[in-house]
Amino acid sequence: MSARPWTPRLRRASGPLYAAIADAIAADITRGKLRAGERLPTHRELAEAVGASVGTVTRAYAEAERRGLVRGQVGSGTFVRDLTDPASYSPMLDRSRIDLGPTAAPIVAGDLGHCALAAALAGLAARADLGALAGYQAHGGSEAQRAAGARWLATTGVDADPDEITVCSGAQHATVLALAALASPAGVLVEELTYPGALAAAGWLRLPTHPVALDEHGLVPDALARACRDSGAKVLYCTPTHHNPTAAVMPKERRLAIVDICREHGVSIVENGALAPLVAAPPPPLAALAPERTYHLSSLSKATIPALRVGFLRAPAAARRALEVAAAATVWSGSPLLAEIAAQWITDGTAAAIRDARRAEAAARQQVAAARLGRWQVRSHPTAYFLWLELPPQRRALELVEQAHARDLLIGPSHVFAARPGNAPNAVRVSLGAARSRAELDRGLTILAELLDTPAWSALQ
Template sequence: MPATSWTPRLRRAEGPLYAAIADALAADITRGKLRAGERLPTHRELAAAVGASIGTVTRAYAEAERRGLVRSQVGSGTFVRDLTDPASYSPMLDRSRIDLGPTAAPLVAGDLGHCALAAALAGLAARADLGALAGYQAHGGSEAQRAAGARWLAITGVDADADEVTVCSGAQHATVLALAALACPAGVLVEELTYPGALAAAGWLRLPTHPVALDEHGLVPDALARACRDSGAKVLYCTPTHHNPTTAVMPKSADWRSSPCAASTG
């Protein structure tokens, strides 16, 4: 396939040129100016078109690939990805990138999140059963939705059947349901610095919270054991990966099997 004659429309910005090229590429994919599968200009051709060095274009293409906008094939070139195809476009599950877990980025027009949302909404609008989807749904999600949840959990290493999956209206709703189902009147164990939504959920359920000390790795095991004994609480709410607000990551070597209470991670 011959390369497209694409030339980015660069906006004046304070940031580096390579980022502006990647932003322009994202914007043109969103507008439909660049279609899935099209081969982009070579590094040398694009460098000549925008008056930049080959190194700058190489970095721009690398940034676009990091965002999931393009794919590079040695000897063939750089191609636009199909953002509507989950098999081709799955940035949240791509292990070649850094997974920021529960963190979220704003949806900016022309950026990766905007492209994904636009594609998803377009696919939803084209469905023949859109009217049925807008009506009342089965409690806990439909069978297809719960099966999809089980498949996603399997990718993350959690073995669950569809019957064990419940679809919730967001993470806060899920937190309230989990605490209501699992916590006893003694309350909930939380990190001494914890997500405000967890405190709000416990407060709404009138459950006392018991703070547990943190260090640079997250929860301190000895402090957790003491809190379990002293409080009588049966549930722990914690964020072991990218803790909010410290960003600490709990090491896998931590052994929680000796802890006298059950754990529920948020």
């Protein structure tokens, strides 16, 4: 028996019918009634179902495609887009738009990072051993680079021996290496809202993901214990410090409870610490509380400049060989030039100086956000690069994203971060870092506040 074709639930307001159909598509994607890749009815089928002309449906599908909700394929039909892909909610990005969508390192006045990079490149060009830095290197990094990585991790409370460090091409590469080394058919436990890169890595490795409930402090211990029992998964991926997308910092007592549960169920931990350098004096990382089972990843991209694609993965010493094999299988070896700059910056204090400047800029931008969005339900941290905006019931996240896009403003809907997009909360993540200045950020947040104060376009419930 074939599945019943999708029919929009229309509650027409004063606008045209084609817009109401597009609104219905948006609402049912938000509710999970329409899923990525699903084929929508033909123009004629939908026209008959809603009592409209074929031309009206054609215009409705064109409007939905303009909003980034669907894609048309000549000869095959119209399909729901995969909205877990960040590119799908920022179509036609150009410099005229205000970008509050992706996580990006804030721009600092005078841009200390770019000035330091220019000096570092000039210094490399003058070095007598430049030829050696132009070749391949050890899969997991040189001894000096691993020692620098250990020093960098120490700034966030991770006590690591250089022999426990694998140098990676950024935190995303470290995520892939860790999950590949720990992979099992039972899959990975993840926070119900998590970094999209982790979901992409698990999907690429064909590992099922099992969402675990969150509260304002991070992972809920009882929910984790239940997920461990129900799924049989032996790997947990989580971000206890500066959680993405909610910016939560898990308190020490909660971390101890999470560690106890993982020990009880024999679960290894992949701890994302890429954003931890932005938090001054955070609670001890899981790698410090359970070093025997924690794979802790960090990088310099978020704390210094995105171009410095160098990451560090601290793992139990026994895992080093497996991680080097995984590194060889993925990138063979990272860029010696970038790794050399990273090691130099960590050693001479440049990385810490840029981190501090970016932390200060993030704090200033959070103050701008508080002034514009303070009366709304916002979750954040004083030095976070973004905030989590929970919407009132009468507003729908995807509608707000569409309204913002119409005003040349990009924001991130919650389903991009949801392990189960159909169950995403009614919220958006607002990046404060990608705007080119505080003044541009203020303009973007002013537009967002105006939209929040404006009645929704659709009366769909």
